[in-house]
Amino acid sequence: MTATDAFAVKPTLVGERVVLRPFRPDDIEAMGPVLADPEVLRLTGSVTTTAEVADADPELDDRTRRWYSSRSAQADRLDLAIIDRASGRCVGEVVLNELRPGQDACNLRILVGPDGRGRGLGTEAVRLVLDHAFATTDLHRISLDVQADNVRARRSYASAGFAVEGLLRDEHVFDGVRSDTVLMAVLRTDREVAAEG
Numbered sequence: 001m002t003a004t005d006a007f008a009v010k011p012t013l014v015g016e017r018v019v020l021r022p023f024r025p026d027d028i029e030a031m032g033p034v035l036a037d038p039e040v041l042r043l044t045g046s047v048t049t050t051a052e053v054a055d056a057d058p059e060l061d062d063r064t065r066r067w068y069s070s071r072s073a074q075a076d077r078l079d080l081a082i083i084d085r086a087s088g089r090c091v092g093e094v095v096l097n098e099l100r101p102g103q104d105a106c107n108l109r110i111l112v113g114p115d116g117r118g119r120g121l122g123t124e125a126v127r128l129v130l131d132h133a134f135a136t137t138d139l140h141r142i143s144l145d146v147q148a149d150n151v152r153a154r155r156s157y158a159s160a161g162f163a164v165e166g167l168l169r170d171e172h173v174f175d176g177v178r179s180d181t182v183l184m185a186v187l188r189t190d191r192e193v194a195a196e197g
């Protein structure tokens, strides 16, 4: 499938620890507390001050509900709920977005709430979505950016195959403190080399 049509079909991907699937109504409701989690807010760059973190409401508003309900109709991106197989509950999301069909490239982002973190769920979710993307589309390059001090995310991305490509100095600000952003990417050819080696 060409990268233009890459994400028209929404898969359910089954791993050892997680299932990735298009959002169902229960999954959407579970995203309220996940999106309001202080660590998620800070590390995804959704807020720039502690005061904004304190204001976050774990109850989803209608706009956000509509956003999640409409994800399966978007052919130019893939938004999947991360289901913790141990509990059967949605603990986060993994997204391939910013599709650039002419360049066979897109962006990846992920967030996992407190109930799911630190048990290998995030790393497995990234691996599963990369496997799917490279197996079913012509995508060549998947990239992301991550705050330099987000050690857990950087380790997770590295073990799923992402390589560091650069540093955006002082790109991020939180509570007036500046920090660097790391650029990472994985290429189709990286994975072919890894599979041969």
Ligand SMILES: CC(C)(COP(=O)(O)OP(=O)(O)OC[C@H]1O[C@@H](n2cnc3c(N)ncnc32)[C@H](O)[C@@H]1OP(=O)(O)O)[C@@H](O)C(=O)NCCC(=O)NCCS
Pocket: 039, 040, 043, 044, 092, 110, 111, 112, 113, 116, 117, 118, 119, 120, 121, 122, 123, 124, 145, 146, 147, 150, 151, 152, 153, 154, 155, 156, 159
């Ligand atoms: C980043 C994130 C997706 C990682 O998923 P996860 O399921 O929590 O992470 P994993 O359990 O798969 O662990 C990933 C790696 O980090 C390590 N790790 C786990 N907890 C850690 C911690 N508190 N500090 C540092 N490293 C940690 C693990 O040992 C593992 O490394 P390894 O593969 O070398 O053993 C998830 O923590 C998350 O969404 N955090 C909040 C939002 C966020 O940071 N999103 C990414 C923005 S770019």
